[in-house]
Amino acid sequence: MKSYTINEINTLLNGELIGNTTQNITGPEHLEKARTNEITFIGNKKYVHLWENSNACAAIVSDNLTIEPLKNRAIIKVKNADLAMAKVLDLFKPTLPQFDVDLHPTAVIHETAKIGAGCKIGANCYVGKDVEIGDGVILYPNVAIFDATIIGDRTVVWSGTVIRERTEVGTDCIFHSNVSIGADGFGYRPESKGLVKIPHIGNVKIGNNVEIGANSSVDRAKFSSTILGDGCKIDNLVQIAHNCILGRSCIMAGSSGLAGSVTLGDGVVIGGASSIKDHITIGDGAVVGGGSGVMSDVPAGKTVVGYPATEARDMFRQWVALKKLGKG
Structure with missing residues (x-):
């Protein structure tokens, strides 16, 4: 079992250690569930009050919060x-x-x-004609890579994923279980x-350091x-339709779709x-609130929320007005 002293962890984080604990730390855990040999974290003031009754021997705390160490708890x-x-x-992450x-x-x-060089290809995988797989790629069991696909170095593809023909994938990507890349677009x-x-008849091009969750397409x-x-x-469970273009470092949360x-x-x-209607453009740094259309x-x-999505401040005013009407 892995374990570290509080000083070793503080050195890693380059933080400010206040107080001390003699416990060897064997893992991280939630405030309420932590045992005496585990470390927790507090990033929001609404959780500060839980520290006193937690069993954690240490806590990682954002420096804008007021919180004190306790006996043998740093x-x-x-x-x-x-x-x-x-x-x-x-x-503390387990080995793959x-x-x-x-x-x-x-x-x-x-x-x-x-x-x-250094690739690992698991049981029942299929790698098709003219496929090119870079160094250190891992294909877990039951992955299918179809013809003329290119996969960059150190990419990891988990079981059940299907990558269709002519797809281009960059380096250091992660595709979780049952991802579908390059299926036909929906057009009738x-x-x-x-x-x-x-x-x-086009293809999919995926950049470097892209991660796609389970059952996404x-x-x-x-x-x-x-x-x-x-x-x-x-x-997970995200749909990206034909001819979409995502810039750098975009985030799409579960069950959303383009x-x-x-x-x-x-x-x-x-x-x-x-859900985002076809042929829509969303500018750099914009945010679409959960459940919006x-x-x-x-x-x-800009930040937009609601259905149909409207600039957040305007939508919040509408919601307040509707709430007042309901009380009238």
Whole structure:
């Protein structure tokens, strides 16, 4: 079992240690659930009152909060408790599932595929014609990579994921279980005999350091490319439709969705269960509140909420007015 002294953890965080504990710390935990050999964190003043009755031997605390150490219980003051806790979690993270052999004998790898150095390919994987896989890539069991796809160095692909033909993936990406990349876009047109399927002959291009959560889908373009920029973080159960373009470091929370040809600038945040109409542009740094429905373009830096989504201050005024009407 991993364990660290309070001084070792403080050195990692470069914080201000106040008080002391003789306990060896074996892991992080919530304030209410922590045991005497665990460390917790407090990043918001509404949780400060829980410190006194917590069993945690130490707490990582944002430096704008007023909180004191207790007997054999220390605090580490840092600028941002959440970011500091991320470093502590990294200390205690378990090892990834291990491979007995680098290339499992049940994996099917086309003779034209190029596999980089140090790759690991699990049981029942499929790697198609002319696929190029960079160095240190991990494909967990039951992953399918179809023809002419390129995957960059150190990318990790978890079980059940399907990456369709001609997809381009950057370095250091993570695709969690059952991700679908490069499936046909959703496009039909009516005619006298029914619905005509619109072919989608483009591809998907994914930048570096992109993470896509379980059961999310990124559809290929009708023509040209669906694009996810460097550093984008996509939650579980997210839909990104054909020809969408995401800038750098966008965040999409769970169950949100982009219809076709949506453009997100850099650093856009899409809240959970939000939906964005087709051909909408959302500017750099804009925020869409959870559960919102965006029907028109959003300027850079704006926050919109509601259905249909409206600038946050205006929507809040509407909600207050409606509440007053209900009491009238």
